Amino acid sequence: MSGEPKQISCAEFQSHLSELIGSGADVSAHPHLQNCALCQALLADLQTIADAARQLFTNVEPPDDLWKQIESAIEKEENEEDKDTH
Amino acid sequence: MPQSEVPAHLADPAENESVTPQPPAEPVVRYAPASAPDPAEAEVLARAQAGDHHAFAQLYALHKRRIYSLCLRMVGNIAEAEDMTQEAFLQLHRKIATFRGDSAFSTWLHRLAINVVLMQLRKKGLNLISLDEAMEPTPEEGPGRSFGAPDLRLSGSIDRLALERAVADLPAGYRLIFILHDVEGYEHNEIATMLDCSIGNSKSQLHKARLKLRETLQAQGRTSAKETQS
Numbered sequence: 001m002s003g004e005p006k007q008i009s010c011a012e013f014q015s016h017l018s019e020l021i022g023s024g025a026d027v028s029a030h031p032h033l034q035n036c037a038l039c040q041a042l043l044a045d046l047q048t049i050a051d052a053a054r055q056l057f058t059n060v061e062p063p064d065d066l067w068k069q070i071e072s073a074i075e076k077e078e079n080e081e082d083k084d085t086h
Numbered sequence: 087m088p089q090s091e092v093p094a095h096l097a098d099p100a101e102n103e104s105v106t107p108q109p110p111a112e113p114v115v116r117y118a119p120a121s122a123p124d125p126a127e128a129e130v131l132a133r134a135q136a137g138d139h140h141a142f143a144q145l146y147a148l149h150k151r152r153i154y155s156l157c158l159r160m161v162g163n164i165a166e167a168e169d170m171t172q173e174a175f176l177q178l179h180r181k182i183a184t185f186r187g188d189s190a191f192s193t194w195l196h197r198l199a200i201n202v203v204l205m206q207l208r209k210k211g212l213n214l215i216s217l218d219e220a221m222e223p224t225p226e227e228g229p230g231r232s233f234g235a236p237d238l239r240l241s242g243s244i245d246r247l248a249l250e251r252a253v254a255d256l257p258a259g260y261r262l263i264f265i266l267h268d269v270e271g272y273e274h275n276e277i278a279t280m281l282d283c284s285i286g287n288s289k290s291q292l293h294k295a296r297l298k299l300r301e302t303l304q305a306q307g308r309t310s311a312k313e314t315q316s
């Protein structure tokens with residue numbers, strides 16, 4: 001009752017998924033996916049997450065007083081350099 | 087709270103996106119485009135390299151959002167992100183004269199900021215590629231448990247806040263690789279060099295990070311579904 005001998009299990013497929021994705025190959029063409037809805041859904045979700053990461057993260061403004069802090073840190077550093085050189 | 091205004095001539099053209107959750111036409115923060123740099127910025131850069139403080143302040147205004155946001159994503163908390171941003175611009179001030187224009191300035195500054203953050207994290211004793219994280223059991227437990235039924239499938243659209251929260255909750259090593267690869271667009275070989283790990287390690291940590299995010303987002307989905315039911 002084990003079906004076709006070459007069919008691999010979900011666990012086996014998933015244990016290789018990281019390498020498969022990392023290899024840049026077209027994972028969606030993998031034979032296991034042709035009749036496994038579970039792993040199809042997994043792959044689609046991982047793709048959705050990667051796409052969302054690329055699109056959803058927006059840049060935010062740092063607090064206004066940060067520049068003041070940086071400016072004084074720079075000044076301090078330059079004063080120390082002056083001391084060293086004179 | 088009103089966003090502070092950046093004068094139009096200082097605003098980074100890549101960052102004019104509004105808060106719309108719709109996917110923008112192109113990725114938000116990637117490498118600087120290969121196109122010719124803005125001549126106005128080139129002039130500011132040259133003056134800053136010559137030691138002009140006002141020009142350096144302009145460079146800060148141009149790049150602060152991108153660098154602060156990068157730091158914030160990498161470390162996951164505001165106080166540290168401010169420290170890291172300050173350290174990055176201090177380093178920039180020290181090194182700006184050495185910038186030779188082999189790469190786009192924004193790319194160079196981005197890398198400098200990443201190195202600052204990684205150095206600070208290492209100083210704090212954080213193991214960037216944690217063995218514990220890498221060894222964490224994941225798919226071996228079988229598809230039934232970890233990889234729920236198709237009805238748990240993410241809907242194909244992910245809420246921005248939900249994703250940001252899930253990313254902030256990732257273990258530090260996973261978060262770094264996810265941010266560098268999926269958000270900032272670096273390749274595994276570049277990440278392996280930055281983090282001093284193997285390319286295979288970078289790939290497997292990224293995969294585990296995405297699996298963990300999926301788990302978190304599914305759990306959030308179940309919770310909110312229950313809330314709407316009751």
Ligand SMILES: [Zn+2]
Nearest residue numbers: 010036038039
């Ligand atoms: Zn399967």
